[in-house]
Amino acid sequence: MSLGMEKKQDFRLVALAVGLWLLTVVLTFYAIVNLLEVLMRVYAAFWADGGFYSPATQAAIGLRQFLLLPLGFLGVAITIGGAEYHREHFNTRQSWRLFARTLGVQLGLLLLGVFI
Amino acid sequence: MRKILEVLSPYLEDAIKMVVILFAVVAVLIFIGQKSLAVFYRYPLDYGEAPLVDQAMRLAQGQPLYRRDLATPPYTVSNYPPLYPLVLTPFVALFGPAFWPGRLISTLGALATAYFIGRIVQGQTGDRTAGRVAGVLFLAIPYVGSWSSLARVDLLALALSMAGLVVLTQHGDTRKGLIEGALLLVAAMYTRQSYGLAAPLAACVWTWRRYGWRRAATLVALIGGVGLILLLGLNLATGGGFVFNIVNANVNPYRMDNLLRNWRDVRDTLPILLALGVTGMGLCVYWLLATRKNLPPQSAPGWMMAGPYLLGAALSALTVGKVGSNVNYLLELAAALSMTAGLWMAGHALPWAEISPTARRLIRNGMIALVIVQLGFMMRGTLLGPVQDLKVRRQPERRLEDLFWEVKRTPDPILADEFMGMLTLNGRTLYLQPFEMTQLANAGLWDQTPLLESIRAQEFSMIMIHHFMNYPVYTERWTPEMLDAILTYYIADEWAGESVIFRPRDAAVHPSRTLTACAHAPWRLPGSADFGVWWLTQSLIFMSEGFEGTAPVYAVADGVLMRPGDWVGAVAILHDDPLRPGQKVWTYYDGMASAWGERSYVAAEFPPGSEGIPVKQGQLLGYQGTWHKPGMSIWPHVTFGVAEPLHADGGFPLHLLTGQAPSDPEDPHTFLDPSPYLETAISSPIMGTPVWFPLHCLGTAR
Numbered sequence: 025m026s027l028g029m030e031k032k033q034d035f036r037l038v039a040l041a042v043g044l045w046l047l048t049v050v051l052t053f054y055a056i057v058n059l060l061e062v063l064m065r066v067y068a069a070f071w072a073d074g075g076f077y078s079p080a081t082q083a084a085i086g087l088r089q090f091l092l093l094p095l096g097f098l099g100v101a102i103t104i105g106g107a108e109y110h111r112e113h114f115n116t117r118q119s120w121r122l123f124a125r126t127l128g129v130q131l132g133l134l135l136l137g138v139f140i
Numbered sequence: 141m142r143k144i145l146e147v148l149s150p151y152l153e154d155a156i157k158m159v160v161i162l163f164a165v166v167a168v169l170i171f172i173g174q175k176s177l178a179v180f181y182r183y184p185l186d187y188g189e190a191p192l193v194d195q196a197m198r199l200a201q202g203q204p205l206y207r208r209d210l211a212t213p214p215y216t217v218s219n220y221p222p223l224y225p226l227v228l229t230p231f232v233a234l235f236g237p238a239f240w241p242g243r244l245i246s247t248l249g250a251l252a253t254a255y256f257i258g259r260i261v262q263g264q265t266g267d268r269t270a271g272r273v274a275g276v277l278f279l280a281i282p283y284v285g286s287w288s289s290l291a292r293v294d295l296l297a298l299a300l301s302m303a304g305l306v307v308l309t310q311h312g313d314t315r316k317g318l319i320e321g322a323l324l325l326v327a328a329m330y331t332r333q334s335y336g337l338a339a340p341l342a343a344c345v346w347t348w349r350r351y352g353w354r355r356a357a358t359l360v361a362l363i364g365g366v367g368l369i370l371l372l373g374l375n376l377a378t379g380g381g382f383v384f385n386i387v388n389a390n391v392n393p394y395r396m397d398n399l400l401r402n403w404r405d406v407r408d409t410l411p412i413l414l415a416l417g418v419t420g421m422g423l424c425v426y427w428l429l430a431t432r433k434n435l436p437p438q439s440a441p442g443w444m445m446a447g448p449y450l451l452g453a454a455l456s457a458l459t460v461g462k463v464g465s466n467v468n469y470l471l472e473l474a475a476a477l478s479m480t481a482g483l484w485m486a487g488h489a490l491p492w493a494e495i496s497p498t499a500r501r502l503i504r505n506g507m508i509a510l511v512i513v514q515l516g517f518m519m520r521g522t523l524l525g526p527v528q529d530l531k532v533r534r535q536p537e538r539r540l541e542d543l544f545w546e547v548k549r550t551p552d553p554i555l556a557d558e559f560m561g562m563l564t565l566n567g568r569t570l571y572l573q574p575f576e577m578t579q580l581a582n583a584g585l586w587d588q589t590p591l592l593e594s595i596r597a598q599e600f601s602m603i604m605i606h607h608f609m610n611y612p613v614y615t616e617r618w619t620p621e622m623l624d625a626i627l628t629y630y631i632a633d634e635w636a637g638e639s640v641i642f643r644p645r646d647a648a649v650h651p652s653r654t655l656t657a658c659a660h661a662p663w664r665l666p667g668s669a670d671f672g673v674w675w676l677t678q679s680l681i682f683m684s685e686g687f688e689g690t691a692p693v694y695a696v697a698d699g700v701l702m703r704p705g706d707w708v709g710a711v712a713i714l715h716d717d718p719l720r721p722g723q724k725v726w727t728y729y730d731g732m733a734s735a736w737g738e739r740s741y742v743a744a745e746f747p748p749g750s751e752g753i754p755v756k757q758g759q760l761l762g763y764q765g766t767w768h769k770p771g772m773s774i775w776p777h778v779t780f781g782v783a784e785p786l787h788a789d790g791g792f793p794l795h796l797l798t799g800q801a802p803s804d805p806e807d808p809h810t811f812l813d814p815s816p817y818l819e820t821a822i823s824s825p826i827m828g829t830p831v832w833f834p835l836h837c838l839g840t841a842r
Contacts, residue, residue, distance in 0.1 A: 040144055062166075069523040070173050070531075124151035128158025135159065136166060139516030140523065 037115050044123045045110055051130035052099045058137040059095065060088050065140050102126065153501065156508050160273055163515045167280035170522055171250075171288075177530050178289030179243040183540045183637075184561030185533050187617075189291040191216065191573055193237050193564045196228035203569075206374070206381035210586050213553075213594075215572045217389040217580070221330040222374075224293040237564045242291020249295030250288035254278045256302035257475060261482030263309050264442030273511060274482025280518045281474040282409060283467040286526035293332045294468040298475060301328035301339035308343050308359075309445065313351060322362035329367055333386055334459065336367070338452025338472045346445040349428070392462045392579045399461030406457075406470060409521050412514035413477040416507070420480035421447050426491050441489035442479075450476040463616060464575055481511055536637035543604075543636040550602045557617045558606030559639055575617040588619060595625040598644040603630055606639045607671065607775050610735055610766065612687055627685060628653050632672030635832040640671050640683075650836050656758075658837030661819035662718035663696035664757060666729060667764060667778045669835040673820070678796075678811035679781035680820075681731070681774075682835075684764045688734060688776045689741045691764040695755045696727055696780075696817070702792065703750040708740050709733025709767050712792045713755060714785065719816055726792050728781040728811075732762040735773035741765045782812040 067084040106126065113119040184190055195205055195218050205218045205225065218225070224245075231241030254275035262271030278284055288295050304324030311317025325343060328335040340363050348356035374382040407414065424447020453472035460469035483489075487504040540559070547554060547562040553571045554563060560570055572591065580586035594600070603626055605614050614623070630642035631650045657664035668691055671683035684691030695701075699713035710730035717725035732741040742762040746753060755761070764776040783793050796811060814820075819838045 036143060037147065040147065066166075066170065066173070066523065069527050070177065073531075120147065120151050121154050124148075124154035125158045128155035129162055131155070132159035132162035135512070135516065136162065139520045140166070 034115075041110055041114060041119070041123075044127070045107055048106055048123070048126050048130065049103050051127065051134070052102050055130040055133040056095045056099055058133050060091060062133070062136050062140050063091065064088055153505055156505050156512075157269060160269070160508050160512050160515075163512055163519070164273055164276040167276050167515055167519055170519055170527075171279045171285055174285050174289055174522070174527060174530065175243075175247050177527075177534065179247060180240050181534055181537075182239070183537065183544070183565070184239065184559055185243075185530070186290045186292065187558050187560070187575065189239055189242065190560035190564045191218075191570065191576075192220075192225060192228065192242060192291055192293065193232065193239065193561070194570045195222075195225035196232040197237050197564065197567075197569055199225055199229045200233045201569075204378065204381070206378040206385045208379050208381035208384050210577075210580070211590065213571055213591075214569065215577045215586075215591060216570050217573060217576045218385045219390055219576065220293045220332055221386055223327060223331040224296055227296065228291075237567060239291050239561065239565075243289060246288045246290060246292060246295040249297075249299040250279060250284055252299040253295065253302050253475060254478075256299065256306045257478050257482065259306045260302070260309055260445070260479060261442070261486065263306070264445070265483060265486035265488040267486035267488075270482045270486035270488075273485060273508070274478050277413070277481055277511065277515065277518075278475055278478035280515055280522070281413075281478070282518060282522045282526050283470050284474050285522050286529065287466075287468050287471060289526075289530065292468060294471050297328045297331035297335045298471055300324050300331060301335050301472075302475065304328060305339055305343055305445065305449070308347060312347055312355070312359075318347075318355065318359055319362060322359055322366065325363055326366045326370070330370060333390075334456050334469075335472070337456055338449050338476065341452040342445045342447075342449035345448040349444045388583075388585055389576060389580055391583060392464055393582070394461045395463055396461060398463070398465065399458065402457075402460045402467075402470065406473070409518065410474075410477060410514070412510050412517075413481055416484050416510070417450055417477045417480045420483060421450055423489070423491065424448070424450075427489065430491070442483045443489060446476065446479045446483055450480060452476075464579070481507075481514075485511060540637045543639070543641075546634075546636070546641070547602070553600055554602045554604070555600050556604040556639075557614060559604055559637060562604070574622070578617055578619045578622070581619050588621060592621055592625050595622065596629050598629055600630075601643070603642040604636075604639045605642065605671075606637075608638065609774055612685075612775070615686070623685065627670045631834045631836075632670065632683070633834045635672060635674075650834060655835070655837075658819035661817065661837070663727075663817045664694065665818060665820075665835075666696050666727075666761075666780045667691060667693045671775060672832055673835050674777075675831045675833065676779075679728070679730075679779050680814055680818075681777045681779050682764070683775050683777045686776060688766045689739075689763045691776055691778075693729055693732060693761045693764060693778045695757055695759045695761055697757045699727070699755055701746060701750060701753045701755045701761075703742065703746050703748055704794075705748045707748060708737045709742060709762075709765050711742060711746055711750075711761055714790070714792075724785050724790055725812070726783045726785055728779075728783060728792075728797075729761055730779040730781075731765050731767055731774075731777050733765045733767035735766045737767050737770075739765075780814060782814045782817060783810075784812065 064084050067087065068081070071080040072078065072084070073080050106122075109122060110119050178185060194216065198205060205222060210217070227245060228242055235241060257278050258271035258275035261274045262268055265271070301324070304321045307317055307324060308321035312321060321343065325340050328339060344356050344360055347359050371382070420443060424443040427441050427443050450473075453476040457470050457473045459465065484507045485504065487500050487507070490500070490503065540562075543559065544562055544565060548566050552568060554568075555572050555574070556563060557574045560573070563570060577586055577588070577591075581588045605618070605626070607614055618626070626642055629645055631645040632640045633643040634641040651658065653670065655665065665682070667682045668684045669682040670685040674681040674683065695713055697715045697718070699715035701711055701713045703711045709732040710728065712726050712728045715725055715727060717723040733739060734741075740762075741764070743760055746761065764778045766773040766776055768774045768777075768779070781796075783796055785791060786793055815838075820835060
């Protein structure tokens with residue numbers, strides 16, 4: 025009976041871990057888009073000095089294009105690397121903490137977009 | 141579900157911590173961004189910067205700072221004790237009279253203050269995250285971000301006072317620690333005198349509760365003794381000038397509306413910090429009472445320091461109602477609120493003796509979540525407020541460069557207000573600090589007669605009067621007598637960086653101030669132009685002195701007036717054209733409304749919808765206002781234009797105002813050059829080219 029309970033608990037934990045991983049994957053992409061938006065808005069707040077074709081706006085657009093690639097790689101790393109890490113460290117303190125921190129950063133980035 | 145919550149709940153704090161770290165990083169980046177715009181900007185960013193650089197220049201030249209006798213020039217006062225100018229002096233000697241060293245000192249002062257707040261919170265609570273976030277909170281407060289960009293005394297004073305509190309909380313049990321702490325607090329007071337309240341009060345209360353009344357009394361004696369000895373020494377050395385400069389010269393009138401405006405701003409900007417501060421004060425009172433009754437005297441939680449400090453800072457902040465005050469009066473309050481928020485985040489010394497770890501964690505996470513929201517609002521506020529203000533201040537950089545060279549070419553003496561810094565940048569000491577001397581004159585502490593005589597004798601080759609677009613700030617900086625003398629004996633000659641440059645009036649060229657019409661002109665002038673005339677978009681803008689709604693606007697000639705229903709601050713009059721007999725001509729008067737068009741200054745007898753009302757030359761049409769066009773206000777003015785009637789029906793060519801194409805392409809009306817009608821000279825008669833010029837007549841004035 026206890027073996028059956030453990031298996032059931034394990035299944036719930038596996039489902040939880042997979043669910044959290046999927047959540048981090050989805051949020052990664054939202055977070056990247058949001059981060060780029062936030063960067064653009066901060067850049068505009070400090071340096072924008074004219075319309076769309078002003079040097080500052082064009083520089084901001086250039087910056088966004090430049091950041092897109094490294095942030096894309098980061099997204100892939102979080103997705104694949106995260107899956108590997110959580111598989112290897114399943115149901116350990118480190119794994120749950122990493123989930124918490126990853127989701128913290130992602131939700132933080134989404135929240136940042138609300139204010140900035 | 142319960143199982144899932146059991147697994148995840150211990151890690152909730154990790155997630156919240158990541159959010160707050162992320163917000164803190166962005167807040168610090170915004171702070172750094174502000175400094176990147178401000179610190180090495182060459183020109184003045186604030187009225188108060190140049191006097192401090194001037195004081196450092198005087199110290200470098202071995203001149204006295206605190207003169208008691210102000211009967212002779214320079215008419216300057218040193219409002220603050222000497223520490224900041226003393227720190228600035230070596231930089232001035234080494235790098236010249238630039239602003240960046242002062243701004244760098246302020247920036248470092250802000251960073252040091254944030255660090256010390258963190259040290260105090262961490263020292264009291266043992267919570268590193270709470271300490272760090274409290275420090276970042278301080279940097280994120282919009283007042284701190286904006287003021288630490290300026291070469292002003294406040295952030296150095298705040299950093300010194302915080303350093304004193306750190307030393308006292310960590311080493312207050314030793315004699316050396318007590319002396320060092322007291323000296324740092326005195327140093328803060330000798331940087332800015334108002335820092336003699338909050339930090340010393342907090343230090344004394346905390347020392348009293350932590351180490352007993354004897355040690356607290358020693359601290360009071362140290363602070364009071366050293367402070368008093370320095371005061372007496374400096375006052376004796378300056379023949380009473382020290383007290384006169386830092387006390388008497390600071391007693392400006394108090395305006396309750398200033399206080400209320402600032403209070404509303406603090407309430408809207410820092411609502412969560414204020415709530416945490418008020419409840420923190422409650423905890424301080426609780427602990428004061430509790431330790432008196434139940435706890436050993438050595439028990440002194442951080443609230444014993446934060447509470448009195450907040451109380452002192454709040455009392456200090458009340459002086460923000462003084463005329464000429466600014467957000468620097470709120471910096472101690474900002475530090476105090478950051479400190480109390482830090483203590484709350486650490487869940488420090490909560491009054492419930494038996495609180496469960498879960499409840500403690502809940503309170504702590506809840507507080508951090510509140511702080512995250514507050515950080516978000518402050519970052520947004522900084523980006524929308526101080527950062528945009530800074531950009532606006534930097535906007536006229538090219539014109540300021542012209543002004544810099546203009547000042548360089550112009551011989552001494554020169555008077556200036558907002559851009560006194562152009563003088564110090566040119567290595568010249570100040571002749572007059574207009575705001576401070578005006579306050580002294582208003583208080584009956586200074587006789588302005590010698591200065592007025594110098595103005596009337598046209599001893600000054602140039603006078604620069606600054607004028608923010610939405611408020612005639614010069615009315616607080618110059619006495620009415622000074623303004624009257626300047627406007628009578630000098631003429632508004634040029635405009636640079638929102639400052640009007642006055643040069644001595646040459647009676648042969650420039651009409652008198654009371655001019656109503658130029659000789660031989662068929663028409664009279666529509667209004668006064670004490671602050672010059674602007675040729676803009678094919679019309680003449682007459683700029684008057686004073687507040688909106690005070691300078692009259694008159695009909696230039698007899699005619700028939702109309703005012704369509706949607707004209708808030710404008711009227712138009714149809715006249716017989718004096719230059720083309722038998723034809724008609726329209727004159728157009730605009731700008732007779734408040735900045736956003738909510739108040740009209742057009743005379744009551746011409747309500748919206750008026751048509752065919754006969755008016756006489758010189759009849760009052762209304763008063764100059766600040767409305768220029770939707771979304772843009774300028775100084776009190778009237779916009780005056782002259783236009784041909786529409787050929788079809790003699791009506792007013794409305795398309796000239798809207799910028800739309802005329803309904804009849806064969807009838808391409810434009811505004812006419814008004815100078816032949818007024819006999820005034822327009823320096824650059826290129827239609828549509830904006831140019832600022834002094835009002836002068838082609839013939840003789842009448």
